[in-house]
Amino acid sequence: MKIDVEHSLLWTAVAAFILFAIGAVLTTVVPPMVDKTLWASEYPVHEYTEQELRGIEVYKSQGCVYCHTQQIRKLASDQRRYGWRLVEAPASESWEYVNDKNHFLGTKRTGPDLARVGGKYSSEWHWAHFKNPRDMGEKFPDRKGIYERASIMPSFAYLSDEEIKDLTAYLQTLGRNKNWRVDENGQPLNDYEL
Amino acid sequence: MKQDTAAKTMVMASTIFFGLALTMGLLTALKFVVPTVGEIEYLSLPRVRMLHTNINLFGWLLQANMGVLFWILPRILHTKLFSEKLGVAMAVVYNIALLCGFASIMLGNVKNVEYGEIPAPFDYLIALSWVMFVINVFGTVAIRKVKYLYVTVWYTLGAVIWTTFVYITGNMLSQMPMVAGVNQANLIWFYVHNTIGLIFTPLGVAIAYYLIPKQLDTPIYSHKLSMIGFWVISFVYVWTGAHHMIHGPVSHWLQTVAIIFSFSLIIPVMAVITNFFGTFAAAPRGTRMQGPIPKLLMMGTVYYVFTCLQGPFQAIRAVNEITSKTDWVVGHAHMALFGTFSFYAMAGIYYVVPKLAGRKLYSDKLGDLQFWIMTIASVPFFAVLWISGVIQGFAWLNPENTFVDTLAALKHAHWMRFGTGGLIYIAYFLFLYNVLQTFFGKYHKEPAETAAAE
Numbered sequence: 001m002k003i004d005v006e007h008s009l010l011w012t013a014v015a016a017f018i019l020f021a022i023g024a025v026l027t028t029v030v031p032p033m034v035d036k037t038l039w040a041s042e043y044p045v046h047e048y049t050e051q052e053l054r055g056i057e058v059y060k061s062q063g064c065v066y067c068h069t070q071q072i073r074k075l076a077s078d079q080r081r082y083g084w085r086l087v088e089a090p091a092s093e094s095w096e097y098v099n100d101k102n103h104f105l106g107t108k109r110t111g112p113d114l115a116r117v118g119g120k121y122s123s124e125w126h127w128a129h130f131k132n133p134r135d136m137g138e139k140f141p142d143r144k145g146i147y148e149r150a151s152i153m154p155s156f157a158y159l160s161d162e163e164i165k166d167l168t169a170y171l172q173t174l175g176r177n178k179n180w181r182v183d184e185n186g187q188p189l190n191d192y193e194l
Numbered sequence: 195m196k197q198d199t200a201a202k203t204m205v206m207a208s209t210i211f212f213g214l215a216l217t218m219g220l221l222t223a224l225k226f227v228v229p230t231v232g233e234i235e236y237l238s239l240p241r242v243r244m245l246h247t248n249i250n251l252f253g254w255l256l257q258a259n260m261g262v263l264f265w266i267l268p269r270i271l272h273t274k275l276f277s278e279k280l281g282v283a284m285a286v287v288y289n290i291a292l293l294c295g296f297a298s299i300m301l302g303n304v305k306n307v308e309y310g311e312i313p314a315p316f317d318y319l320i321a322l323s324w325v326m327f328v329i330n331v332f333g334t335v336a337i338r339k340v341k342y343l344y345v346t347v348w349y350t351l352g353a354v355i356w357t358t359f360v361y362i363t364g365n366m367l368s369q370m371p372m373v374a375g376v377n378q379a380n381l382i383w384f385y386v387h388n389t390i391g392l393i394f395t396p397l398g399v400a401i402a403y404y405l406i407p408k409q410l411d412t413p414i415y416s417h418k419l420s421m422i423g424f425w426v427i428s429f430v431y432v433w434t435g436a437h438h439m440i441h442g443p444v445s446h447w448l449q450t451v452a453i454i455f456s457f458s459l460i461i462p463v464m465a466v467i468t469n470f471f472g473t474f475a476a477a478p479r480g481t482r483m484q485g486p487i488p489k490l491l492m493m494g495t496v497y498y499v500f501t502c503l504q505g506p507f508q509a510i511r512a513v514n515e516i517t518s519k520t521d522w523v524v525g526h527a528h529m530a531l532f533g534t535f536s537f538y539a540m541a542g543i544y545y546v547v548p549k550l551a552g553r554k555l556y557s558d559k560l561g562d563l564q565f566w567i568m569t570i571a572s573v574p575f576f577a578v579l580w581i582s583g584v585i586q587g588f589a590w591l592n593p594e595n596t597f598v599d600t601l602a603a604l605k606h607a608h609w610m611r612f613g614t615g616g617l618i619y620i621a622y623f624l625f626l627y628n629v630l631q632t633f634f635g636k637y638h639k640e641p642a643e644t645a646a647a648e
Binding site for chain 1 (some may be wrong): 225226227229230233234238239240241244245302303304308332335336341342344347351352355359363370372374375376377378379380381382384392420425428429430432433435436438439441442443445448451452455477512515518519520523524551590591593596597598599601602605608643
């Protein structure tokens with residue numbers, strides 16, 4: 001049988017589909033089969049409470065992911081920048097995300113990465129920051145007007161108090177699967193609810 | 195039903211959505227410099243950003259491509275559209291789904307899928323209208339009066355087959371309850387990248403493969419290169435999704451595979467580009483750049499070269515360390531979707547609108563002016579984003595810089611983006627005015643010369 005692709009609707013369609021399907025299967029179906037850490041974890045992973053799940057919905061609906069990634073890449077610069085005091089943040093690993101029904105790995109850092117933000121700031125700080133981000137953080141007093149405060153995060157003052165509390169509860173869980181923040185005796189810190 | 199009603203509807207709707215998308219883009223750019231503008235929930239920065247991408251991708255670009263192809267396909271295949279009624283029904287369902295989807299995004303009802311934020315049930319409606327489009331494409335090819343399938347038809351067939359699976363994977367399968375975490379991220383990036391690679395690239399290239407030889411009245415430079423371009427892209431594009439997670443928490447081998455295939459993309463792209471430039475080079479010198487259509491096609495192709503060299507470059511692990519997650523990526527995405535594929539789509543619209551209206555384009559001069567403003571504004575628009583991306587990437591390397599320091603350094607770049615974006619916005623209105631005048635304006639009704647030849 002002579003296969004004359006250019007004259008046949010069937011052959012063009014079938015060939016285009018098969019060539020596509022090879023790559024599609026090998027990059028979407030095969031990875032979770034080869035690498036179990038994409039969907040299962042050997043280590044304990046935090047189960048979200050109802051309040052935290054509501055916080056996840058707020059996070060999604062407000063589109064936080066478009067400015068904040070949630071992945072410490074395997075790069076010294078990421079690990080230093082998003083560390084705590086003098087401790088470097090451990091790189092994110094796939095098993096940490098297995099309970100995230102909504103992934104927020106993100107592609108753009110207009111704001112800082114949030115993968116290890118849990119416990120770094122008090123919940124009161126987050127409250128004030130959501131109300132007006134430009135009240136918190138550094139100022140540049142030698143600059144004028146809109147240049148004085150560099151943060152360009154939108155104010156989330158329109159959220160209800162409950163929503164801000166839910167969102168904060170979720171933020172405080174981020175990164176705790178690795179229990180990387182320890183006190184002077186080497187004991188894991190448990191100050192997330194503060 | 196009157197011939198070409200579907201094409202006309204979709205071209206008109208897409209032209210209007212283009213303006214809406216650019217408005218959202220300009221508002222996003224403004225919020226980057228003055229964050230307190232428009233501080234209400236429905237117009238908060240992330241919502242406007244989601245609207246900008248979704249209206250651009252689905253309201254403008256996909257719809258414009260489908261509308262132009264509804265006109266082109268029957269002409270190449272020497273037949274009528276398989277079903278004009280199905281085409282119009284599809285246009286109506288699609289636009290209703292889009293409007294409801296955009297309203298949902300504004301209200302904050304979204305999926306966590308980049309480029310696929312439109313939630314259920316409206317994404318299912320979009321999939322339904324896509325199936326209606328697929329039936330029409332296959333039907334039109336099946337009832338053709340010529341034996342030979344031209345390159346444009348291959349790309350269209352490829353796009354409709356691939357996109358069906360890409361769209362379902364990204365929007366439906368990724369939301370299944372057993373899909374979570376990094377596995378979900380992998381499916382979604384498969385969708386995000388292939389939205390560009392397997393929807394807009396083949397549809398845009400399909401339109402250019404028809405318009406360039408037709409407009410220049412010159413046969414396509416090389417048939418062999420067309421074949422290489424098409425068959426290689428259908429094999430290599432789909433592998434590249436994981437290059438969005440380089441250095442990230444996904445399997446190392448998958449990242450390497452994505453990087454290697456990002457590089458192999460140079461092959462099909464260079465084949466296509468050589469073919470396009472070769473055709474331009476062979477065309478009669480005196481007339482080949484007359485009017486806005488060949489200019490848009492030429493500039494689109496130039497941007498296509500740069501986008502597709504930039505892509506593999508930024509997939510290199512060492513380069514990715516600096517450019518990834520910065521403004522650089524935004525510049526790259528704009529060059530692909532605005533620089534290349536929106537230019538092709540505008541060329542397509544300038545080509546089909548006079549045919550649909552049955553008379554010449556209202557003003558070639560206005561078209562030229564729009565082209566020049568858009569081109570002269572888009573070069574600094576992209577460049578300033580790359581420059582600020584590199585500044586940002588290197589600033590992050592130094593732990594002495596606080597995050598706000600690194601953000602404060604970009605203020606001037608963001609002002610530049612707003613300014614050049616504003617010029618593009620102004621040029622859009624020239625485009626809109628030209629299209630509206632051609633359809634509805636009162637001017638001398640002189641039928642387009644080429645209309646008789648069709």
